[in-house]
Amino acid sequence: MKFVNEYRSPKIAQEYVAEIARITTRPWKIMEICGGQTHSIVKYGIDKLLPAQITLIHGPGCPVCVTSVDLIDQAIALAALPEVIFCTFGDMLRIPGSERKDLRSLKAQGGDVRIIYSPLDAVKIALQNPDRQVVFFAVGFETTVPTTAMAVYQASQLEIENFSALVAHVLVPPAMETILASSENCVQGFLAAGHVCTITGYEDYLEIALQYDIPIVITGFEPVDILQGIYMCIKQLEAGIVEVENQYSRSVSYEGNQTAQQLIREVFETTSRQWRGIGMIEESGLKLRDRYSKFDAEKRFNLKDHQTQESSDCISGLILQGIKKPTQCEAFGKKCTPENPLGAPMVSSEGACAAYYRYRQLVFS
Amino acid sequence: MINLSCPIPLQQYPHILMAHGGGGRLMQQLIQMFLTAFGTADSIGHDAAILGLKSNKIAFTTDSYVVKPLFFPGGDIGSLAVNGTVNDLAMAGARPLYLSVGFILEEGLSIETLWQVALSIQQAAKIANVKIVTGDTKVVDRGKGDGIFINTTGIGVIEHSQIIAPQSVQPGDLILLNGDLARHGIAIMAVREELEFETTIESDSAALAEEVLELIAANIEIHCLRDLTRGGLASVLNEIAVAAKVGIEIDESLIPVREDVQGACEILGFDPLYVANEGRFVAFIPQKHGDRALEIMRSHPSSHATIIGKVVADQNWLVTLQSVIGSKRIVDLLSGEQLPRIC
Numbered sequence: 001m002k003f004v005n006e007y008r009s010p011k012i013a014q015e016y017v018a019e020i021a022r023i024t025t026r027p028w029k030i031m032e033i034c035g036g037q038t039h040s041i042v043k044y045g046i047d048k049l050l051p052a053q054i055t056l057i058h059g060p061g062c063p064v065c066v067t068s069v070d071l072i073d074q075a076i077a078l079a080a081l082p083e084v085i086f087c088t089f090g091d092m093l094r095i096p097g098s099e100r101k102d103l104r105s106l107k108a109q110g111g112d113v114r115i116i117y118s119p120l121d122a123v124k125i126a127l128q129n130p131d132r133q134v135v136f137f138a139v140g141f142e143t144t145v146p147t148t149a150m151a152v153y154q155a156s157q158l159e160i161e162n163f164s165a166l167v168a169h170v171l172v173p174p175a176m177e178t179i180l181a182s183s184e185n186c187v188q189g190f191l192a193a194g195h196v197c198t199i200t201g202y203e204d205y206l207e208i209a210l211q212y213d214i215p216i217v218i219t220g221f222e223p224v225d226i227l228q229g230i231y232m233c234i235k236q237l238e239a240g241i242v243e244v245e246n247q248y249s250r251s252v253s254y255e256g257n258q259t260a261q262q263l264i265r266e267v268f269e270t271t272s273r274q275w276r277g278i279g280m281i282e283e284s285g286l287k288l289r290d291r292y293s294k295f296d297a298e299k300r301f302n303l304k305d306h307q308t309q310e311s312s313d314c315i316s317g318l319i320l321q322g323i324k325k326p327t328q329c330e331a332f333g334k335k336c337t338p339e340n341p342l343g344a345p346m347v348s349s350e351g352a353c354a355a356y357y358r359y360r361q362l363v364f365s
Numbered sequence: 366m367i368n369l370s371c372p373i374p375l376q377q378y379p380h381i382l383m384a385h386g387g388g389g390r391l392m393q394q395l396i397q398m399f400l401t402a403f404g405t406a407d408s409i410g411h412d413a414a415i416l417g418l419k420s421n422k423i424a425f426t427t428d429s430y431v432v433k434p435l436f437f438p439g440g441d442i443g444s445l446a447v448n449g450t451v452n453d454l455a456m457a458g459a460r461p462l463y464l465s466v467g468f469i470l471e472e473g474l475s476i477e478t479l480w481q482v483a484l485s486i487q488q489a490a491k492i493a494n495v496k497i498v499t500g501d502t503k504v505v506d507r508g509k510g511d512g513i514f515i516n517t518t519g520i521g522v523i524e525h526s527q528i529i530a531p532q533s534v535q536p537g538d539l540i541l542l543n544g545d546l547a548r549h550g551i552a553i554m555a556v557r558e559e560l561e562f563e564t565t566i567e568s569d570s571a572a573l574a575e576e577v578l579e580l581i582a583a584n585i586e587i588h589c590l591r592d593l594t595r596g597g598l599a600s601v602l603n604e605i606a607v608a609a610k611v612g613i614e615i616d617e618s619l620i621p622v623r624e625d626v627q628g629a630c631e632i633l634g635f636d637p638l639y640v641a642n643e644g645r646f647v648a649f650i651p652q653k654h655g656d657r658a659l660e661i662m663r664s665h666p667s668s669h670a671t672i673i674g675k676v677v678a679d680q681n682w683l684v685t686l687q688s689v690i691g692s693k694r695i696v697d698l699l700s701g702e703q704l705p706r707i708c
């Protein structure tokens with residue numbers, strides 16, 4: 001496996017840092033949408049290298065953070081059923097549902113919860129366990145959708161009766177619009193998620209940029225990518241230009257991956273979806289089309305009437321939209337810590353609250 | 366190499382039965398098997414081992430090993446159980462001498478597998494220069510164990526007057542690391558999750574005592590030693606920072622991580638700083654002895670020892686890392702275990 005070390009080159013990174021400092025004349029607020037980018041920013045300390053005038057706001061791009069509490073509760077209820085093998089990506093295990101229950105504690109109590117790396121593994125498990133029900137928790141943005149689509153498509157081709165998906169997929173552009181349309185919006189430029197655009201292309205982003213008069217730079221995940229993305233964004237802002245630029249052209253094309261899009265359209269259609277902390281966003285999620293509805297875990301297990309209870313202390317919605325900082329949350333670092341999280345942004349390594357918690361000593365001292 | 370063959374007639378009882386733990390003839394056969402593998406130290410056969418220790422400073426440690434799968438690239442549960450305990454003694458600056466080995470076997474385990482593990486224990490003990498002097502075997506019902514659980518307890522002697530402990534760590538100390546990070550954890554993960562990488566990543570599992578004893582013999586002043594097992598480098602440095610009430614500064618670009626391991630970590634969403642190792646340790650050494658210590662560590666076959674950072678005065682007892690692109694961040698303790706990420 002080869003690595004693109006040039007995207008981590010200290011020399012190139014420092015050059016961008018210097019250039020950004022040189023061209024910045026005013027305060028700017030830029031939101032990186034993707035949790036992967038937040039992670040890189042925290043890991044490499046990119047925010048600490050930027051001029052004080054630039055504020056990076058961590059967006060709602062952590063799929064773990066935005067999955068609604070009722071879906072988490074449904075997942076926990078499904079995983080508790082003795083006939084179910086519940087398959088999920090690892091980072092969903094600690095997300096608290098109602099009353100702070102999570103999949104990890106359910107696993108400890110005997111629930112058959114398995115960490116997988118690809119939805120196709122869940123199909124394999126279904127084939128190996130014909131007498132059990134295998135449920136895949138389909139979480140993630142446009143990046144993870146094609147493999148879920150492939151898993152459902154495969155299950156349908158192979159006529160697998162014991163596989164279903166609890167679908168929680170969400171789409172990025174509607175969330176960007178919700179943030180921009182809010183009266184409290186303070187975002188002036190976007191770094192869009194490179195890997196999402198690898199699938200979707202960036203046609204949709206043109207409309208958003210023009211309608212809301214905001215520069216958007218499609219950006220990768222390596223430190224140099226992010227610094228270059230910030231540089232391109234600041235350059236537009238300083239010049240008063242609004243464009244969609246593609247920093248991540250080594251992977252993203254205007255049209256995106258057509259084959260993947262076709263597969264997604266075959267299996268899914270858009271639906272309104274509840275975002276944890278933010279609320280309902282029209283047409284922001286995906287659900288299985290009718291012809292695949294027998295693979296819909298919600299329907300198969302009839303879990304609809306579930307009482308859910310979100311912690312009233314958690315202001316994760318405001319945090320995910322960049323309106324408040326984690327340190328402005330009453331519960332931050334007191335009632336809510338990574339060991340005992342109230343809300344999802346404190347759980348996921350990409351969540352803003354967890355990232356701030358790591359830096360608390362420096363923030364406070 | 367080993368020229369032993371398993372003394373249990375395999376055709377007769379190819380699998381562990383509950384009766385192998387029952388105290389009767391089958392259990393005697395099992396004990397015979399371990400005696401053949403481990404060699405007969407004088408004291409075996411009594412209820413307790415009688416040890417002649419010529420030192421008034423004894424190091425004593427115990428650890429249990431539960432690893433799935435039992436065999437993995439670069440090692441197995443047997444060698445791990447020996448090396449792990451030997452390394453714990455070594456980290457106290459002791460010369461490891463004696464081990465006990467306790468097995469918890471699951472009904473249905475193949476005798477062939479157990480024999481392979483026993484041979485691996487024998488081999489590892491030979492390399493680490495320790496004797497296995499006592500042991501125990503229990504059998505649990507099928508489904509109540511993962512094949513084999515092993516507990517090893519070790520005794521070693523301290524033959525020098527240095528105080529090797531976190532409390533001896535001081536600002537100005539250099540931090541030496543004896544090789545590349547994260548191989549053990551990733552090797553296990555790769556087999557367990559059937560992940561296919563271009564190359565096979567082998568565990569770093571190894572006994573560390575010889576290397577440490579050589580440092581001591583060379584009169585290197587050692588303030589603290591710690592092997593990097595679960596929780597990896599990040600957890601160990603945090604523990605020591607708190608225990609010694611100091612700050613620790615490390616430099617990411619000086620920490621060796623093999624390219625294939627780095628790649629696997631990226632795919633799994635792991636940070637190599639937190640991944641488990643089984644043959645790696647850090648040494649806190651005063652600056653004046655740093656170069657000489659490095660030289661000794663590097664003379665060991667698998668060693669790519671480097672100086673990865675230093676101890677500083679810091680009232681917040683923080684571990685900070687200079688990232689490859691030149692900024693600083695805190696290396697915190699992990700909350701819970703490291704779990705694979707979505708994206």
Ligand code: SF4
Pocket residue numbers: 313314315316319326329330331332333336337341342343344345346353
């Ligand atoms: S600190 Fe905890 S309670 Fe507050 S917003 Fe973040 S996750 Fe929610």
